[in-house]
Amino acid sequence: MEAAGIGEMVNNVMCLLTDPDGTPLGSAMYLPQNAGPYQLQQIVNQLLNNEEKLPYAFYISDQELVVPLGTYLEKHKVSVEKVLSIVYQPQAVFRIRPVSRCSATIAGHTEPVLSVAFSPDGQQLASGSGDTTVRLWDLNTQTPLYTCTGHKNWVLCIAWSPDGKYLVSGSMAGELQCWDPQTGKPLGPPLKGHKKWITGIAWEPVHLNAPCRRFVSASKDGDARIWDISLKRCVMCLTGHTLAVTCVKWGGDGMIYTGSQDCIIKVWETSQGKLIRELRGHGHWVNSLALSTEYVLRTGAFDHTSKQYSSPEEMKKAALARYNTMKGNAPERLVSGSDDFTMFLWEPFVSKHPKTRLTGHQQLVNHVCFSPDGQWLASASFDKSVKLWNGITGKFVAAFRGHVGAVYQISWSADSRLLLSGSKDSTLKVASGGKDRMLKLWMG
Incomplete structure (x- = not known):
C-alpha cells in the first residue's frame, strides 16, 4: 500500500475487491468516493482481463452497493481510515422480461397437471398428468407436439436428460418410462423395479458422461435406483433408508444425494453404488434438496446463445466449462428443507457436518x-x-x-x-x- 497525499486520502477510500469466496482481486487500491457500481464494474473487468465486458454486482457487508462509495460511507457511518472490503459477484449477461400477463393457456390434459419440465434448450415443455399421459409442447408456437401414452397411473414426475435427447417419466404405479422427444414414442418397455410410487428423478450430468445414459429414481418404497437407458434396466439399487425417499439429486462431482422421511440424507458414489457418508441433523422428514449448481447441471451445454453442438464430445466439453465457471473454486453446496421447520446448508463433498443451520x-x-x-x-x-x-x-x-x-x-x-x-x-x-x-x- 503506497503512501498518499492528504488530499488523496480525503477524497478517496482504500478498497479491497474480493470474490464471494474471499479471494482478493489484486491488492488494495484507492478509489474516488464518487465511484459507484458502474466504475467498479469497469475496474473488475480490467483486472480480470475479460475480453467481453461482463456485468457484476457489488456488496459491502452483505448489502448491495447501489450508490457511490461516498454516499454509502456517509449513510452507514463507515470510517475511511480502514480498508473497505467490496465483494464482486458476476451477474447474468441476459435479462428475463418481467411477468405482466399470461402468454398462453395450453389445453389438452383431461386431469390435473402434476409435473412440468422445460427442455434443456428451452424449446419444449413436457407435462405429466393424472390422466396418465405425458404431453410435449412447442414453446415457440405454444402448441402441442405429442401425447405420450403408456402409463397406467398418474404421472408424478418427469425429467429431461441434460443433452435433450431423452425424457423420463415416473408414475404412481412405480414404473418409469423413457421417451424420444423428437417422436413422442416410448423407447422400450416400462422400467420396473420400484414397489411404490416414484418421488423423484435426476439425470447424470452430461459433463460427466456424454451422451447421457444413466439416471436415478427415488421412490416411496425407500430405495433409489440407477438405470441405464441403453441397457434398459436397473444397474444399481441404493438401499439403506428405512422410510420413503422423498427427493434425489445427482451432483456435478458425480455423487448422488437422497433425502428421506427417516430424517437422513445419504451420499452415494455412482460407480458401484456405495454409501459414502450420511448427513444427519434434521429432526423430521427431509422434504426437499437443492444443489447450488443445479441450473447448469439441468441445462448442460445449452445457454442463452442457443448454440448447437455437432458431437457428444463437444457438448461434454462445453458443459464442463459451464459447470466449472459456475462452481468456481468453491465446493458444490447442498441445501435440505425439512418438516422440522429448518434447513441445513452443506458442502457434502467436503464434510458430513452442516455449514450452517437456517431457521x-x-x-x-x-x-x-x-x-x-x-x-x-x-x-x-x-x-x-x-x-x-x-x-x-x-x-x-x-x-x-x-x-x-x-x-x-x-x-x-x-x-x-x-x-x-x-x-x-x-x-x-x-x-x-x-x-x-x-x-x-x-x-x-
Whole structure:
C-alpha cells in the first residue's frame, strides 16, 4: 500500500475487491468516493482481463452497493481510515422480461397437471398428468407436439436428460418410462423395479458422461435406483433408508444425494453404488434438496446463445466449462428443507457436518431452490411465506408474505432476478429485486 497525499486520502477510500469466496482481486487500491457500481464494474473487468465486458454486482457487508462509495460511507457511518472490503459477484449477461400477463393457456390434459419440465434448450415443455399421459409442447408456437401414452397411473414426475435427447417419466404405479422427444414414442418397455410410487428423478450430468445414459429414481418404497437407458434396466439399487425417499439429486462431482422421511440424507458414489457418508441433523422428514449448481447441471451445454453442438464430445466439453465457471473454486453446496421447520446448508463433498443451520420458518419447509447463479437460496413453507437467503453463507436476507395459503413450490428465472411461488391459495406470485432496492410483486 503506497503512501498518499492528504488530499488523496480525503477524497478517496482504500478498497479491497474480493470474490464471494474471499479471494482478493489484486491488492488494495484507492478509489474516488464518487465511484459507484458502474466504475467498479469497469475496474473488475480490467483486472480480470475479460475480453467481453461482463456485468457484476457489488456488496459491502452483505448489502448491495447501489450508490457511490461516498454516499454509502456517509449513510452507514463507515470510517475511511480502514480498508473497505467490496465483494464482486458476476451477474447474468441476459435479462428475463418481467411477468405482466399470461402468454398462453395450453389445453389438452383431461386431469390435473402434476409435473412440468422445460427442455434443456428451452424449446419444449413436457407435462405429466393424472390422466396418465405425458404431453410435449412447442414453446415457440405454444402448441402441442405429442401425447405420450403408456402409463397406467398418474404421472408424478418427469425429467429431461441434460443433452435433450431423452425424457423420463415416473408414475404412481412405480414404473418409469423413457421417451424420444423428437417422436413422442416410448423407447422400450416400462422400467420396473420400484414397489411404490416414484418421488423423484435426476439425470447424470452430461459433463460427466456424454451422451447421457444413466439416471436415478427415488421412490416411496425407500430405495433409489440407477438405470441405464441403453441397457434398459436397473444397474444399481441404493438401499439403506428405512422410510420413503422423498427427493434425489445427482451432483456435478458425480455423487448422488437422497433425502428421506427417516430424517437422513445419504451420499452415494455412482460407480458401484456405495454409501459414502450420511448427513444427519434434521429432526423430521427431509422434504426437499437443492444443489447450488443445479441450473447448469439441468441445462448442460445449452445457454442463452442457443448454440448447437455437432458431437457428444463437444457438448461434454462445453458443459464442463459451464459447470466449472459456475462452481468456481468453491465446493458444490447442498441445501435440505425439512418438516422440522429448518434447513441445513452443506458442502457434502467436503464434510458430513452442516455449514450452517437456517431457521425462521414457523411451519414445515416444503421446497428449497438455489438461484441459477448459486448466489441466492429460496425456501417455501406451509407458514405461507417464502424466505430468501444468501446462497453462500446461508444468512437470512428477506421474507415474502404475499400468500394467504401454504406455499408449495418456488422457481427462479434463468437470470436469477425473478422468483415465482405457487400456493394453496390458487395464486402464483413473482417477486423481483432491483437496484432501487424495491421488491415488486406480479400476480399470476
